[in-house]
Amino acid sequence: MLDHTFPYPIPASPKVREIPRDVSGPPGFEIRGLVKRFDGKTVLQGVDLVVPRGQFLAIVGKSGCGKSTLLRLLAGLDQPTEGTIRHGDAQTADTRIMFQEPRLLPWARVVDNVTVGLTGIASGKPARERARRRLAEVRLEDRAGEWPSVLSGGQRQRVALARALVGEPRVLALDEPLGALDALTRIEMQGLLERVWRGQGFTAVLVTHDVAEAVVLADRIVVLDEGRIALDVDVPLPRPRRHGTPEVARLESRILSRLLGGDHAERHGQAPVVVRA
Amino acid sequence: MTALARNSIGWLLPLTIILAWEALSRAGFIAANVLPAPSAVAAAFWKLLLSGELLRNIWVSSWRALAGFAIGGSIGFALGLANGLSRLSRDMTDTTLQMVRNIPHLALIPLVILWFGIGEEAKLFLVALGVFFPIYVNTLLGIQGVDPQLVEMGRIYGMKPARLFWRVILPGALPAIFTGLRYALGIMWLTLIVAETISASSGLGYMAMQAREFLMIDVVVLSILIYALLGKLADTFARLLERRTLAWHPAFQT
Ligand SMILES: Nc1ncnc2c1ncn2[C@@H]1O[C@H](COP(=O)(O)OP(=O)(O)OP(=O)(O)O)[C@@H](O)[C@H]1O
Ligand SMILES: [Mg+2]
Numbered sequence: 001m002l003d004h005t006f007p008y009p010i011p012a013s014p015k016v017r018e019i020p021r022d023v024s025g026p027p028g029f030e031i032r033g034l035v036k037r038f039d040g041k042t043v044l045q046g047v048d049l050v051v052p053r054g055q056f057l058a059i060v061g062k063s064g065c066g067k068s069t070l071l072r073l074l075a076g077l078d079q080p081t082e083g084t085i086r087h088g089d090a091q092t093a094d095t096r097i098m099f100q101e102p103r104l105l106p107w108a109r110v111v112d113n114v115t116v117g118l119t120g121i122a123s124g125k126p127a128r129e130r131a132r133r134r135l136a137e138v139r140l141e142d143r144a145g146e147w148p149s150v151l152s153g154g155q156r157q158r159v160a161l162a163r164a165l166v167g168e169p170r171v172l173a174l175d176e177p178l179g180a181l182d183a184l185t186r187i188e189m190q191g192l193l194e195r196v197w198r199g200q201g202f203t204a205v206l207v208t209h210d211v212a213e214a215v216v217l218a219d220r221i222v223v224l225d226e227g228r229i230a231l232d233v234d235v236p237l238p239r240p241r242r243h244g245t246p247e248v249a250r251l252e253s254r255i256l257s258r259l260l261g262g263d264h265a266e267r268h269g270q271a272p273v274v275v276r277a
Numbered sequence: 278m279t280a281l282a283r284n285s286i287g288w289l290l291p292l293t294i295i296l297a298w299e300a301l302s303r304a305g306f307i308a309a310n311v312l313p314a315p316s317a318v319a320a321a322f323w324k325l326l327l328s329g330e331l332l333r334n335i336w337v338s339s340w341r342a343l344a345g346f347a348i349g350g351s352i353g354f355a356l357g358l359a360n361g362l363s364r365l366s367r368d369m370t371d372t373t374l375q376m377v378r379n380i381p382h383l384a385l386i387p388l389v390i391l392w393f394g395i396g397e398e399a400k401l402f403l404v405a406l407g408v409f410f411p412i413y414v415n416t417l418l419g420i421q422g423v424d425p426q427l428v429e430m431g432r433i434y435g436m437k438p439a440r441l442f443w444r445v446i447l448p449g450a451l452p453a454i455f456t457g458l459r460y461a462l463g464i465m466w467l468t469l470i471v472a473e474t475i476s477a478s479s480g481l482g483y484m485a486m487q488a489r490e491f492l493m494i495d496v497v498v499l500s501i502l503i504y505a506l507l508g509k510l511a512d513t514f515a516r517l518l519e520r521r522t523l524a525w526h527p528a529f530q531t
Contacts, residue, residue: 107449
């Protein structure tokens with residue numbers, strides 16, 4: 001079983017503002033004994049995961065290991081075969097999911113695409129006002145009146161982020177949202193993602209193929225392997241983190257070796273990695 | 278090139294042809310009882326315009342075309358929507374419709390004359406039937422072709438069915454619906470010409486048939502030209518509508 005040791009040791013750094021996170025309070029969500037089968041084929045076989053509110057969790061794993069399936073269950077897009085998902089005090093409606101593709105409506109202006117995120121929450125002028133504020137946050141306020149087709153890939157993904165955030169979700173599930181972007185835009189978007197997350201304190205669940213991305217962004221990294229959690233590590237590095245620093249590289253290589261079938265001795269941690277699996 | 282120059286370049290060829298035609302007729306290379314000179318056609322146009330006969334016939338034909346289009350188009354659109362949105366409806370009606378589609382609608386003319394005589398109903402029925410299928414098929418295809426990822430996105434954000442339809446499904450199907458619309462407009466004129474030529478007591482087709490009886494070949498050519506003009510007008514209108522509604526489409530952005 002998982003053994004949570006909160007709060008994790010965070011190296012003090014005067015430049016870093018740690019947002020107060022209620023780690024001992026009600027969880028952001030709680031997954032127990034989750035099993036998912038598709039016509040007899042078991043994709044998730046007993047996943048247990050308790051994520052405190054406001055945590056930034058990254059899920060990595062080989063292609064086809066069930067990451068997207070887990071995310072879709074979390075967002076309520078599919079029903080679990082067995083097991084439960086409890087959403088703290090919030091509803092599944094407070095969970096937003098962002099995909100690899102931006103999924104913008106080509107026939108709606110940028111601002112109207114963002115107001116889609118306020119369906120059933122607000123409409124008309126107030127909705128547009130809120131949408132514009134979100135667009136400013138992803139630095140696209142001057143593109144509000146344009147068609148999505150004239151935006152670049154990274155800009156479209158930023159619109160999708162604004163749309164996901166405008167309804168102020170408790171949990172934001174991200175299914176490889178940066179996977180289709182070039183390396184530089186990725187790093188820029190990672191910074192943006194971290195900034196809005198720190199500003200708002202929602203619980204973030206990021207699925208990614210890019211282990212470096214997980215290490216740079218996440219409080220905690222879960223490795224999914226054949227439908228099970230194979231590794232669950234904390235990332236107690238100060239923020240903001242930079243690609244290529246020794247600590248980031250060290251943790252990245254540890255996780256990579258685990259993903260590539262590295263030895264299990266790795267599971268017993270050396271500082272600064274706290275291993276919990 | 279300016280927009281004006283680009284527009285006028287398309288008219289250069291027809292203009293040249295008309296000028297050459299006039300010259301050849303005057304020089305006696307084209308016999309007047311085979312093909313009248315453009316000036317003769319223009320004279321016929323003027324005469325019929327003054328007598329009011331031309332406008333009356335254009336009006337009658339246009340009314341038939343539009344009424345038939347409205348009937349057939351709205352039924353086709355409604356069924357296309359129903360079958361695109363509801364599996365039950367599709368299972369129940371699509372096979373039948375596909376079977377009927379394989380009958381060329383003009384093959385029904387003898388039957389239609391037996392049913393309706395040469396009254397208005399016959400023409401409306403044929404036009405409606407001809408217009409129905411392109412609208413039906415393309416509406417259905419358009420709805421089935423809407424990106425399921427967008428539909429899923431709409432659901433994630435809590436769109437109710439009506440909202441999902443107006444904001445996601447219908448706009449997504451619109452490009453295909455326009456393809457159907459323009460195709461249907463072509464069929465509309467074609468059907469009407471045939472129907473009016475075979476059985477009518479008014480309209481452009483009737484005017485052409487009457488003129489043939491009296492060997493007024495200039496009037497025959499005039500009717501053909503007017504058909505061409507009306508067809509072009511309908512197409513231009515559809516294009517304009519398309520350009521306005523599909524302004525978001527990359528194909529319509531300059
Ligand atoms: N609706 C479905 N019906 C049948 N099988 C499915 C369905 N959805 C997913 N699967 C199967 O579940 C397995 C895991 O899929 P999933 O999409 O969760 O993988 P993933 O970890 O997200 O992979 P990737 O990194 O390539 O996106 C795959 O073998 C896939 O074929
Ligand atoms: Mg996936």
